[in-house]
Amino acid sequence: MSSDKSTIDTSKPGGGTPAEEVPPATVAAIDPRLLVREQGFKGYITEFQRKLKGGELGSLPVIVGLIIIWTIFQVKDSLFLSSSNMVNISFFLSGTGMIAAGLVFVLLLGEIDLSVASVSGLSSALFAIFATTHGINPWLAALMTLAIGAGIGAVHGFFFAKIGVPAFVVTLAGNLGWNGLMLWLLGSTGSLSIADTGPLHILGQRSFFMNQSIAGAYVLATVGVAALLLGSLVDQTRRRRANVPYRPTSEIVLRTVALAVVAYVAAFVLNKSSGVPNALVIFLVALVICDFVLRRTTFGRKVFAVGGSIEAARRAGISVAAVRISVFAIAGFFSSLGGLFLAAQTYTATLQAGQGNLLMLAIAAAVIGGTSLFGGRGNVWSALLGMLVIQSIQTGLDLLNMNQSIQYMITGAVLLAAVVIDSVARRTQKASGRA
């Protein structure tokens, strides 16, 4: 195995057994004081309780919160859980969710990017100017826009990583500056309308997976469930062969069933109306890719390492500056992509794009979803979970004809609650030795 060639043979002199043939002495090395999970269903419950006490809340608060929010709105207005409203929520959460996904990378470093909303607004303007004013092919225009977005992020990253300006100051300057550039670009024309073609058609409200075919939603659900099941089984086999601990089959079945229930119920509900919006499909695909990058690649490992300890990462030979610049470029890219999603909601590049509470909502989504503001902990799925909460609140309050002022206050309170949970969880983790 390749691993053996790259490691000093530390077997004791005289022993002479190659590492491969050492019997799994690991059994003996397990500390008897370690709390091992009991077999069966009871085991899951006790482990779950232990994790809660240790402050490892994960996605639990947001799922509980979501259930509460949905119950309240459903009681107030029976249309809330209707199929068409769910299609609405799933469509409108994708744009801001895309921005939040990029922010997750930045939050994992323990930093913040305050420019994401302005960059998304600027991107919608740039796209409109490329595609509408100059008549460039919309696909090319989208590529150019995304490249500029990533470039802007890299510039922020450069000032932060190489010059040493605190990230929040650089991106605060960017927040104002890029908004100014957008206003200047649109100054002569005002709002620009965008044709319903190419990438913007796919991201728009009238575009559904497999053209609203009933099969579409079920295909997606099946692909997701099958991928999880297959991945888990392959992983289990490899681990069993390598003699390292593996997930018991019961746990794999439990997880797969849980995902299957959620996926098929969602598919059924969305199908009663028009199916799965393509914007949501693209958002989900992007999340799968981001999740892979963060958990399965060396780059992702570096992001977590820098978020955990900058000095340890540096001494391990990681170029901290390169990681920082790439992460801010990723945030810029996703802001830009989110900007295209948002522009596609109205097929216009407006002077108001990227203003108002977009920045706060994107940050709130990532934090509400369970990514820590303190760096080193979190995952991209928090962008989806957090946006589900936020979009549900917004849509619910819209249904009840509540004023925007109320929406701001409630969203603010939810963000505060999320940050409080994050801080308390971190304190508990420290107390129980996990932070």
Next chain:
Amino acid sequence: MSATPVLALRGVSKRFGAVQALTDVELEVHAGEVVALVGDNGAGKSTLVKTIAGVHPVDDGVIEWEGKAVSIVRPQDAQHLGVATVYQDLALCDNLDVVGNLFLGRELLRFGSLDEVSMEKRSRELLNTLSIRIPSVRIPIASLSGGQRQVVAIARALIGEPKVVILDEPTAALGVEQTAQVLDLVERLRERGLGVILISHNMADVMAVADTVHVLRLGKNNGSFAVKETTNEQIIAAITGASDNAVTRRQARNAEAAK
């Protein structure tokens, strides 16, 4: 022992603001040699290690690798040459698990993505040879005891193919069994022809495994001794800078009392 040292410091100096941490320090490490670096607290041992490891680039002087002058300005430079370092302050990422920390910066890959299974298997084997009991290699470093972290840091230095291993007080937090294992490990590294720099305040450990002892005092060389021809007292005198020191006075008092 080969003629050209694998690693040599020639007149290395390093200052931090007003503190001259190292002044014209000389040091040679040959392949298959264990060099102990001793000195009082604040003598500059850790600083010396960090200059070799590329954490703090030297201000003055030359670092030679296999006879050729090299420039080590980043930790990567030292790693590429083949220097593996266990730092006194360990430098581990609290949020990553044991496997993540062990392989940080040189993860094993399989089809371009992280090969968690091989890394986990290798980690368990490595930790077993160091006789450490760790509940699971999948728990975050934050939940380990001080000694367990230290063993993880030591194991980290054995991944990759170093030619020189630097251990900065590797046994400071370890129990008797684990200390013995680390000393065994140092001897195994020497048998394999690696150069080892060992920093320790424990003279018994130093005398047990080292070939040469270098004394640092106030950032300067204060003598270098071949272990076979030296007594404990000579080295302690060099560390404290006088033959009349706290250690000898205490011994004299105890001898008096025993009479």
